[in-house]
Amino acid sequence: MAWPVEAAALAVLALIAWTAARFPRALFCEAGGRPHARRAEFGLAAGLFVVGATWFEAFSGSGPVPRVLTGLALMACLAIVYADIRYLIIPDLYSAAIAGAGVALNLVWPVERGPQGLIDILFGVAVCGGMLGAVAWVWKRVTAIEGLGMGDVKLAAALGAVLGAQAGVWAITASAAGGAALGLILQARNRGSDAPLLFPYGAPLALAGGGLLLWERWS
Helix, strand or coil, rough: CCCHHHHHHHHHHHHHHHHHHHHCCCCCCCCCCCCHHHHHHHHHHHHHHHHHHHHHHHHHCCCCHHHHHHHHHHHHHHHHHHHHHHCCCCCHHHHHHHHHHHHHHHHHHCCCCCCCCCHHHHHHHHHHHHHHHHCCCCCCHHCCCCCCCCHHHHHHHHHHHHHHHHHHHHHHHHHHHHHHHHHHHHHHHCCCCCCCCCCCCCHHHHHHCCCCCCCCHCC
């Protein structure tokens, strides 16, 4: 690949990383009850860029555009892990980035096991988003407690767009197992406290989705 194309792609990834770290600043401040530290923004942006750039440089099986789009989706997944663990929120920007990258990848640069057309993408969105939405609705009806938020449902729908229905369901299943382990850890840390246990389900879901996306695009 010619160096100007590579430099331009890395510059785009750097801009995406900075936007992902900077754009939800007001949301982070509101959720955290204090100003979001600049060093945290720089740290998040740097971490996201390292992930995107490493993927771009390591994977040479396709052109620069699908590699940038895949890097964008992976960076958004990592940003969700950060936001959900630290602030218990999933900014819509991150889920929209995953969904947008998924639509572009699957319509123009599909993998063998991924969805091939708009109908398949919409089916993945409906199955994954509907599945988690139904779980959230039933849980709230039975327990009168909101266990899953709309951010989790939107994330599941976005993963359905990028992974397709089958792999998206696998991501939800894997995240349930990872979430159970995380829940036990948080419960142990919260033992003896009267504060309610707040569970960042979006983090294991984003990790599972990002891992499956890596597998699909790498293999």
